[in-house]
Amino acid sequence: MFTLADARPGLIERALDEGLHVLAEKPLGSDAAQEERLLARIESSGRLVVVNLFNRNTWYHQFMIDFVRSGQLGRLVSIEAVHLTPDLLPTEGHQPEGPPFRDCGMHYVDLVCWYAGSDFAEWDARGLRLWDWPDPWWVDVHGHFRNGTLFRIAQTFGYGQQAEQVAARSQFEVVGSHGVVRMRHDFAEVIVECHGRSSTVQRAGPYQGKRLDVLAERFADVIEGRAVVDLPSAADSVAAARTAEEMLCAARRRSTAIGTAADLDKALRYRAALKQQGRAFPEALLT
Template sequence: MPDLHLGLAGVGRIGAMHAANIATTAGVARLTLADVDAGRAGTVAASLTGGTAEVRATDGVESLLRSGIDGLVIASGTAAHPELIRAGVDAGIPVLCEKPVAPDVASSLPVLEHVAARGGVVRIGHQRRHDAGYREAKRAFDAGELGWLHAVRAVTCDAAPPPVAFIATSGGLFRDCSVHDFDVLRWITGREVVEVWARGSNNGDPEIGRVGDVDSALAVCTLDDGTLAVVTASRYNGAGHDVRLELQGSRGTLLVGMDDAMAVRSAEAGVSFPAGPAHTTFAERFAAAYRAEVAAFVALVEGTGEDDLCRPEDAVAASRVADAAQDSLVKGVPVQVEPLA
């Protein structure tokens, strides 16, 4: 098994989780961390001394890139993604970057051009593609077991909102949360979203509205074959972290996320499913998927296994749908989704 040296830029909430996963992934011998807060990088590195990889912190991204890493994982703030992706590509190493490529589609396109011009290997972290339930849904649909789809319903609901300071810079609920649903819509169905009609509401903290966002939203999406998909999201789901996907087909219906940790309860007498307790965070709900995503990136760096990570063009296409949903939310009318050239 190769002894890889991976680098991780950004060790905030998601970055610290990635660090813990990388440090215990087969094939990784060394992990070097960098963060705008060097003290935080050192603290995270010190907390991972029990893993199978040697973990250390360095004083910045330039030092990280000079440390001889074989691959770069980016989990920094969104605004830093374009610069870090370019730096990794220019260093000639594979890159795995948390979604999105950039804060908006317009600033993503030059990044795609840079990657293509230099033949870079870049993948984007859409972890649901590595969740067992979503993968089974894709397999079943591709195998024809569901027939043709007449309706798709996707749900992403957080148990409680993040800090308002984060929401103010998140780009909006559709870009922050629903972009995952837009990605799996395209990935599973193989179709493009051509129109979005969105609505939103604010019944929770009024500060969310004051920073220009909504706490709950719904988008009706029309796919290029006429299939209808409904995507819902909320910051206030007291039952728990609820992420589901329902595929209703001419031959059968399949529901992703229907397990004993599902954040719902039945109104029917004598029904004890789900037994609970419900998931409370995205990190808990997708813990196995995040580990599988890192393992897939390690295989990509090694040049082994199937490369089924999300490509940057697909990530930007999902972001384009999120942009259209946000635009529809503001304008109150259906918005056409322009195809990605």
């Protein structure tokens, strides 16, 4: 189900009524209440519903989490996810998915939770209402999990929107009592560095996008009984979306404004011009 979020619940319910398994994009609905109702329907259906929480599909996060789970880092201390891009602006068709932190940010809410192996305990969230838009287009959250591990997530679609040549910053770091694992990518190449108590490894490889093909193959393996694989579930997606929405609401309450509506108009015109030239994000970085 790769429609916008407002159309997904009805289509998923139709598929379940037909007895089908479902592979869906996230978020599963337009708001937390709608997703909770859908989750109850999914869990009573007896069907497999897998959601494209894409970071779990990638070679680099699979490699990193295996290193973490091997015990090379010792006890987890902190996890940081930073994902800053010059992506969709307000009014650019993003409405059914919600503001960037609920849509894109929920990926990183899921990711830090996946690595921590624990539920969130508490956090502090701050937002920046770029161009004086009502919703924060830049959110920074920090806090800790129930197991004591610290976390930080920073996410925006307002990173250098009017630069001559667009750029992005995406990095992830896990620190333990004995070592550290870190990753960075520029949407072309990924660099992973693992510094463990008895092993030091560096890997580099292509970014390769969201690797939906990997998820689809694992999905088929589970359905046909060829493998038992830990797939991102509807419950995982709903939990991440709900938490991201709560963090977004907290950031909205404690937000400041920078810029004006006139600045947003300029950014929209500039981004439209870049698109015509094939120089907008993400195309400019993928080529």
